[in-house]
Amino acid sequence: MKIYLDDTRKPPDDTWILVRWPEEMIALLKKHGDEVKRISLDHDLGEKSGVKKERTGYDVLVWIEKEVMINLYNPPIAFLA
Numbered sequence: 072m073k074i075y076l077d078d079t080r081k082p083p084d085d086t087w088i089l090v091r092w093p094e095e096m097i098a099l100l101k102k103h104g105d106e107v108k109r110i111s112l113d114h115d116l117g118e119k120s121g122v123k124k125e126r127t128g129y130d131v132l133v134w135i136e137k138e139v140m141i142n143l144y145n146p147p148i149a150f151l152a
Contacts, residue, residue: 072106074099076128077113092116093130100135100147111150 075082075089076096082089090096093116100107112128138144 072099072103073109073111074107075111076116076131077111078116080113082111087111093126093128093134096131097134100131105145107147109148109150 073082073087074096075087076091076093077089078091088099090099096110096112100110110131112131114127114129116126116128132149135144135146135149139146
């Protein structure tokens with residue numbers, strides 16, 4: 072499984088699952104764990120209605136780092152866009 076995080080662009084091909092927000096990516100990582108082999112992370116995400124804090128692909132990396140340290144999570148390969 073490959074997950075593509077971007078608020079405006081489409082994934083390179085139909086082998087990627089498109090998500091628009093970090094929370095969506097993290098939910099899929101939690102649910103599918105080792106099935107996720109690659110992720111692509113956009114840095115500059117637009118604003119989500121009702122959310123004032125700027126969010127980026129880096130938010131996903133922070134979550135992954137925490138999971139690696141606390142739960143010995145095996146992270147997927149990441150690509151930053």
